[in-house]
Amino acid sequence: MSSNIKVSRICQNCNQVFVARTTVTKYCGDTCAKRAYKVRQRKKKIKTSYEETLKLKLQPYEVLAVKDYLTVKEAASLLSISTRTTYRLINNGCLEAVNLSDRLIRIKRSALDKMLTQF
Template sequence: MSTNIRIARICEFCKNEFTARTTKTQYCSLKCSSRAYKARTRQSKIDESNRQTEIAQHPLLEAVKTKDFLNINQASLLFGISRRTIYRIISRGELDIAKFGSRTVIRRCDMDNFFSLPLEQSMLRPVQEFPGLEKCYTITQIQQKFGISPGALYMMIQRHGIAKYSVGKFNYVAKKDIDIIFNAREDEKE
């Protein structure tokens, strides 16, 4: 089955222009085709060697990749971040954990989901200006004034997306935000 078509193409190996007789031709000659094949083979061997070296450097990494639940050390090894960074993510409430005595366990799918969030949502949140100490409650003041447990308060702050401000060793929340939530709650009860 011969064809009379002539197509101007660019060789994928040497980048020179040539005339192809089929629409699938990629290389200008057998020589370029052979060289491209050898380059692909060489690159695959290099990639495999690098992968084997990485496995040898981090033998626990391969075992960790198959687990569904990770402790803090395993998560830091797998994602290449420090333990302290993971604890900061947990303290901000952006990652769910389970505690078994003193052991902290994280689901692998939660870690994957956290790191797959687009930057607009996870990192580029607009930063609100600190309104000042006189216009804020401390967490303890909110608990005493409205009679709410610490866990419920943190869940409510997280659910409504209220900004928390750390000043020294205290966490502050804007009075207007808390008053709006608890006034709305009191109106629902009535």
């Protein structure tokens, strides 16, 4: 619905002054409206991609938080340290671990929490 109203506005896309026929007009023309739409859609896609990536990054921590026994690699990722540092903590006696076999070292979750509260 058009009216006889003529309002001077500034385009939100190109920052040019234009005369609008309605009070809700944001853009000077169809091309600026389309460009602004594409920018909004691009930002929306980036936001959803970022949220999916964040969800995938946090998923392993949620799984590790539930486990009672952790491998050295899992404990290292939970503590945000290297596996070598985790082995060093085990060898120094700072972190209790059980050696089931040559490559089967397991760390109890309570031992990990105990070590963190000591420091």
